[in-house]
Amino acid sequence: MGQKILLEHAQVPGIKTYEIYRKVGGYRSVEKALKSMTPDEVVEEVKTSGLRGRGGAGFPTGMKWSFIDKKSGKPRHLVCNADESEPGTFKDRYLMEYIPHLLIEGMITSSYALGCNLSYIYIRGEYMWVFRILETAIKEAYANGWLGKNILGSGFDLDLHVHCGAGAYICGEETALIESLEGKRGNPRIKPPFPAVSGLWANPTVVNNVESIAAVPWIVNNTGAEYAKIGIGRSTGTKLISASGHCKNPGVYEIDLGLSVDEFMNSDEYLGGMMDDRPLKALVPGGSSVPILPAHLIFKTTEGNDRLMTYESLSEGGFASGSMLGSGGFIVYNDTTCIVRNTWNFSRFYHHESCGQCSPCREGTGWMEKVLHRIEHGHGREEDIELLWDIQRKIEGNTICPLGDAAAWPVAAAIRHFRDEFEYHVRFPEKIKNRDHFVAEPFEKVKHLVAKEVV
Amino acid sequence: MKVTIDGQEIDVEPGTTILQAARKIGGESVPPAMCYYSKLKGSGGKCRCCLVEVSKGSDANPTPMPKLVASCVTGVMDGMEVKSITSERVVDARKSVTEFLLINHPLDCPICDQAGECDLQNLSFKNGSSKTRFIEEKRTFEPENIGPNIQLHMNRCILCYRCVMTADQLTDGRVHGVVNRGDHSQISTCISKAIDNEFSGNMIDVCPVGALTDKTFRFKQRVWFNKPYNAHRNCTKCCGKTTLWMFGEEIQRVTARKDEYHEVEEFICNECRFDHKDPKDWVIEGPRKFEKDSVINQNNYTRKLDKVVIETESQILLGREQDRKKISMTAIPLKKDEVQVFKEGQI
Numbered sequence: 070m071g072q073k074i075l076l077e078h079a080q081v082p083g084i085k086t087y088e089i090y091r092k093v094g095g096y097r098s099v100e101k102a103l104k105s106m107t108p109d110e111v112v113e114e115v116k117t118s119g120l121r122g123r124g125g126a127g128f129p130t131g132m133k134w135s136f137i138d139k140k141s142g143k144p145r146h147l148v149c150n151a152d153e154s155e156p157g158t159f160k161d162r163y164l165m166e167y168i169p170h171l172l173i174e175g176m177i178t179s180s181y182a183l184g185c186n187l188s189y190i191y192i193r194g195e196y197m198w199v200f201r202i203l204e205t206a207i208k209e210a211y212a213n214g215w216l217g218k219n220i221l222g223s224g225f226d227l228d229l230h231v232h233c234g235a236g237a238y239i240c241g242e243e244t245a246l247i248e249s250l251e252g253k254r255g256n257p258r259i260k261p262p263f264p265a266v267s268g269l270w271a272n273p274t275v276v277n278n279v280e281s282i283a284a285v286p287w288i289v290n291n292t293g294a295e296y297a298k299i300g301i302g303r304s305t306g307t308k309l310i311s312a313s314g315h316c317k318n319p320g321v322y323e324i325d326l327g328l329s330v331d332e333f334m335n336s337d338e339y340l341g342g343m344m345d346d347r348p349l350k351a352l353v354p355g356g357s358s359v360p361i362l363p364a365h366l367i368f369k370t371t372e373g374n375d376r377l378m379t380y381e382s383l384s385e386g387g388f389a390s391g392s393m394l395g396s397g398g399f400i401v402y403n404d405t406t407c408i409v410r411n412t413w414n415f416s417r418f419y420h421h422e423s424c425g426q427c428s429p430c431r432e433g434t435g436w437m438e439k440v441l442h443r444i445e446h447g448h449g450r451e452e453d454i455e456l457l458w459d460i461q462r463k464i465e466g467n468t469i470c471p472l473g474d475a476a477a478w479p480v481a482a483a484i485r486h487f488r489d490e491f492e493y494h495v496r497f498p499e500k501i502k503n504r505d506h507f508v509a510e511p512f513e514k515v516k517h518l519v520a521k522e523v524v
Numbered sequence: 525m526k527v528t529i530d531g532q533e534i535d536v537e538p539g540t541t542i543l544q545a546a547r548k549i550g551g552e553s554v555p556p557a558m559c560y561y562s563k564l565k566g567s568g569g570k571c572r573c574c575l576v577e578v579s580k581g582s583d584a585n586p587t588p589m590p591k592l593v594a595s596c597v598t599g600v601m602d603g604m605e606v607k608s609i610t611s612e613r614v615v616d617a618r619k620s621v622t623e624f625l626l627i628n629h630p631l632d633c634p635i636c637d638q639a640g641e642c643d644l645q646n647l648s649f650k651n652g653s654s655k656t657r658f659i660e661e662k663r664t665f666e667p668e669n670i671g672p673n674i675q676l677h678m679n680r681c682i683l684c685y686r687c688v689m690t691a692d693q694l695t696d697g698r699v700h701g702v703v704n705r706g707d708h709s710q711i712s713t714c715i716s717k718a719i720d721n722e723f724s725g726n727m728i729d730v731c732p733v734g735a736l737t738d739k740t741f742r743f744k745q746r747v748w749f750n751k752p753y754n755a756h757r758n759c760t761k762c763c764g765k766t767t768l769w770m771f772g773e774e775i776q777r778v779t780a781r782k783d784e785y786h787e788v789e790e791f792i793c794n795e796c797r798f799d800h801k802d803p804k805d806w807v808i809e810g811p812r813k814f815e816k817d818s819v820i821n822q823n824n825y826t827r828k829l830d831k832v833v834i835e836t837e838s839q840i841l842l843g844r845e846q847d848r849k850k851i852s853m854t855a856i857p858l859k860k861d862e863v864q865v866f867k868e869g870q871i
Contacts, residue, residue, distance in 0.1 A: 237705070254702065259569040259597050425683060425702075425709035427570050432624035435707040439660045456657055463620035466591045467572055 072299060074287045074307045075280065076323045079167045085202060087209035090170040096215055098178045098286035103223040111182035115285060117293030119305035124150055124278030125356065125396040127380045136265035137183055138273040146274045147185040148250065149176060149282050151192040152234055152241040156357040156418055157398030160309035161279035163321040165199045169206035175282035176229055177215060178289055183275055186226050191246050194236035203231045238422035242470045243276035245424065256426045257470035280309055301327035304379035314401035317341035330376040331368045340401070347403040354383050355395020357415045358475030360482030362392050388482065404511040408490045412483040413441035419476035430473040433464040437480055444491060447498035454491045458484050527600040529553050530610045542595035542606055543574055547785065553608045556618065556647050558732050559684035560596035562787055567689055568596035571682065573647060575617045580605035592617055622651040627658040628707060629733070630679050638734030640747040643786060644682065665710055670700065671718035673739055673798055674728060678710050681735035687711060687727040694791055695721040711735065722761060725797040729780050729788050740798055741777040750776060755806040761793035767812060775801045
């Protein structure tokens, strides 16, 4: 059984309210930091903890904090990225919905460490009810002296605002988020300059994910060294995983990094195995933008090691045989899943969400979606598979922000690992056109793609 | 700072971008640019045409950059080594971007007013393929009227944002921008307003394709049939230095003067651009020079053409000379049987 750091009190009745949150030890980290630690000491603790950004990229949080330009004399800002929009990822919502004060506590402690007097939570537009929960919690924090002027008599002032986006996936990219927060169109900026030097209103800015910020109170309370003891190697601490798809117990789980994928998939504590005991066909371990893994690469790497829930293990072998931990959107597919349809669905999302600023992403995502649409609906040509491969290759790495890569990787991985299925679609268009998606039967010709044993 | 581009070293000032350094060198190494415009702040980085490979970061940190970088927004470092036309990755990326830009761009050059001075036409001439792999229906937009001077043809737009920046940086009361997102993005006004401010005409000049064209010139002439002259007039609003596009004695169009990268030297006002089409209004300085290889130069027949020698195998020409003589019927008269055949009309 893993430690509960973020979700320790999630099930306490009334934990949304300030009183109950305070009763279970809430806001202790603010007291500790403001009364007994310097900002640099807090940064050092976070560095020691080895906490890595939980938004998907996995960049060390302490290092990111140390990049912030403190010498410029400009005001600094901390922005919490709560624009969680990736298909399959819903862990930040859970955290904010159930324990809003944990995020606010993390924001105060982190703002103190970074020397920010004005911080923001940028939340996804579709999370309107969570927005309201956060607003209520912020009001309570103001009312109890945790926000505002001279917090706890320390001389530290902090104003915290929650800003609701208009509903655009691209606003989860940190520079697009900053643009949107400034009231502009949510287009990513070209880096450099990085936000740590010139971010919100050209001031030094740190953008962190909800989960990263929510981990800071525990680190401050229990020291970074204790946090670093959890996990394996460079993947320290715990991670929220939002599991969905054909598993028995979908939901949000807090796991120690280093847990094996096998245990996470099959133990009753977590996912409890496959829904209806059907065979496992594929897995997306980190949200829709990361490459899909076929059954034979899910539990073991090509070198025969156990696949672990860590940044390193999940990406072992590069994209040829690995994937990414990403944001922790764990999507499970059984043998009835049509990979082409699934890929088309993802592609549809990225086409819809591309901001349209740079040419490869604007035109390429649309083109991929159209080709996949054709293949999925029985109008594909044999050369379309090569065409798709070529389009994704031309998008990847050539765009301003990572959305291009996010659109290209699922397509590349699907073709790499499930080419037979694409070919089946092209060669047997009548069978594809006439199939009934509500009949839970795998394709006859591609049965060999699924795991032989029921797992 | 020293920077090497395709093996050619040049000294530049700190803060220079790779593209600016390449333009100083000139020639084939200059990356193409569809969205970068030196006169507009914040332009560049969007079209991805100008991607280059940085094979050495700097003397201090020689690590190559893993991804291709947009040369128009990447500053040079001392000792940086850049590959432009010599990199296969770069050539491939340029071809890719050209293909992406063309999938939804209507290939209506025969009727487009920008033909002949279109950056996308030039880009596809150098990097494009003669065949398209895009078999789907192209994206189209409803026509929109944005005022009396400028014709917006959204289907041709490549979303370079130059016109938005022009409106933002040159004029007051900006009424247009980009709406929607992805490949549904479009340049539009808020809401169905006319663009009528004094410097709005410059949006036509900065547009690299035919999305924004001059209503007063529309369908009047192909640009290569016009002869451009440098001219000026005393103007209280702008510099008054323009290019007049003449057809005989008639001024058919007035634009700002552009350099070899098709960027205006100075922006001009709408009065100079749209209201003065009488040659008496202008002091004509003289004809402009063309780029040698430009489409616009194609009607310049004063160039001395090289003699074309077609090398063929001698066997092919066997008997050809004799045939020619027979046809001329001067040197070798037809034989009797040949006369018969000739009379029957079978020769």
